[in-house]
Amino acid sequence: MAGAQLDGGDTARSLAASVLDRLEPLTEVLVSVIGEQNPGYRLVDVVPRNDLWHSCHDNLRRVLQLIGQSGSAEDFSDAARATGRRRAEQQLPLDDVLRSFRLGGRLVWQALTDQARAAGEVNNEAMLDLATRVWEVVDAISAQVAQAYHATERALVRADEQRRASLWEGLLQGRAGDTGFAYEAGRTLRLPISGPYVAVAAAGAGRGDCLEPLGAALERHGSDSAWQLRADALVGLVSLPGRDVTAVTAAVGSVLATAAGVSLVVDGLAAVHTAYRQAVLAMRTVPPGRAEVVGLAERLPEALLLSSPELTEALLHTHLRGLLDLGGEERGFLLETLAAWVASGGSATRSAQVLHCHRNTVLNRIHRIEGLIERRLTGGELPLEWGLIVRALPFLPPPRVP
Template sequence: MADGQRETEDTARSLATSVLSGLDELTDVLVSVIGDQNPGYQLLDVVPRDDLWRSCHDNLRRVLQLVGRGADGDAEDCYDAARATGRRRAEQQLPLDDVLRSFRIGGRLVWQALTDQARATGHVLDDAMLDLATRVWEVVDAISAQVALAYHAAERSFVRADEQRRASLWEGLLQGRAVDAGFAYEAGRTLRLPVSGPYVVVAAAGSGDDEATEPLGTALEERGSASAWQSRADVLVGLVSLPGRDVAGVVAAVGSMLAVQAGVSLVVDGLAGVHVAYRQAVLAMRTVPPGRVEVVCLAERLPEALLLSSPELTESLQQNWLRGLLDLGGDERDLLLETLSTWVRTGGSATRSAQVLHCHRNTVLNRIHRIEGLIEQRLTGGDLSLELALVVRALPFLPPPRVP
């Protein structure tokens, strides 16, 4: 080792050891200076004074040990206090800038203490002190980096834990656990929603993203409805509080923000009914025909929902009423199904059906006679069957024509 370097090492070791002997007094000074020069600690008031004192004490000790150690030995074992401080301040939600500002204040105080001790000895070389100054700030920078790493790691851990907790609460809500008053209270507190009062659930196709849900939540809030949203594997779920029972307003808000198939449940009472409303919303969403973008209320799609809830019944009705019509292929099948649907919706009126289909009433009647022959059922000369009305409701969900 060169003489100059040896002089720096000896100086650093001697001064650091001397300053360490008055560590408690130095800690008191640092805590006081932080209170004066770093107002974040006082304004937020999240770090107890004894916690701050212990943290300052431990980190000052490690800084002085590293300064005195110099190039000798591994510094890794001296970062424990810095990492502990970073984790604790993240837990306390003290901004990282305030934390690092305190370390810079501590660095200045350490340098001042070292220079005061050097003057007291009266024989320290200027070159050695310049080298020592560089070493002090290198140590402070290294310590600060460890603080930041620990702080960010803790933040990520807290975010993951919070996301897992919210996801667990959502799953509990959708599975009916909110019938327990304690669970309902915790879910409402976490999601910032009322426990009681009217609710609807929204189910929208696709998992969604924050870019869509944040403005959607704002739009609903402007209508007086608090909401919370959760992305699941293939559906975006929303809980919407309805103080005024304005279901139409929810439909309008969702439709203005989401260009997807979506369903809105019946109104239920409080978070305890969310699991029922969730199933209803998904069912309502399924009543939107494939390829269409629409937001629908279950209250307006009950026949379709009932048919989708019982595929065996739907298939039986289709086979009983559509028979040979389903065996057709190509354009004729689509044309006759459209005519049948219009015929039922207009109550069996050839004139009104012709207006809707933009053709002559005789054309409509010819098609109806063709359908009657295929399905072996009378469609004229009497009231239309309720079963036929249900079958027509299910037409959008028919499977594609069989390929011959």
């Protein structure tokens, strides 16, 4: 109905003008009717009586003016749109707002018919036309209310999302060292300011449908959490009353099927920027192509290697230069054999069990590796650096194509 031309006759103009002269007492009646017949206002209790009175007054005036004049609803919609905006800001349900406008429409119709009887202007055909006109106007004005309400609601959601995103960025950049910022962030995200925390970082942009299961899984372990979908990762903050990082890691792993990292424990929101960097580093220790949730505490050697790529490259180049120059399948099974050899402490028997081959096959491969790298791997205890080298193997770039 918005924008429709509503023609009014002499009866409509005369009666509407007469009722307008009694606008203040009519407003009082409408406020009382809303209080009695629209319990949503009482239950939600966000609209002060003075606000309701002025809203009823202004909207009754505009409805009666529109009934008595020719024009579109937009020309008389200022009060309706203001009401829609205010009620959205007050978070009063739209159904309750529109119910009040229907109550107002009934009251206007009753006032018009009472005035017609008092003035002796009752004409059945004219009154039928007037009834149609009244409800056309009420529908048109209600549409303006709903339009303004929804527009404001969308704007508030966008503003809330922007505010939350700004608070997240501030937390991850270390701004929670400021007590005021930490309080605001904690209140908005519904997290405690102090106490132990871990951060979680999961690869990929993530999906919104995983957020509720993540929160529920962590609540079962007594942990509150907040999550943010970023462009390249899903980030979470998890309060940790029991400091049980293992339980958090398992809970996150029960929901996410992607690479994810969990930080070390930090103290309070002021330190979550450190936890975030740690979580991202832990996530990077998951080998490419694997879906696994790991804690940084379990991956410190790998994290150290990833934190110093130039030193890692020098370590690998120094110890594995000849082996890494190989291509194809040979490089793959020799590196696999080397990893099993180092993990077993140089035991051909245990390496063979892991690789499902004969121990002589293992020894032959190890001798081949020794020839390529020009270093001894047999006949004594393996140096410490071999443990680091093996941990770096999953992050090697693919072999060069000949």
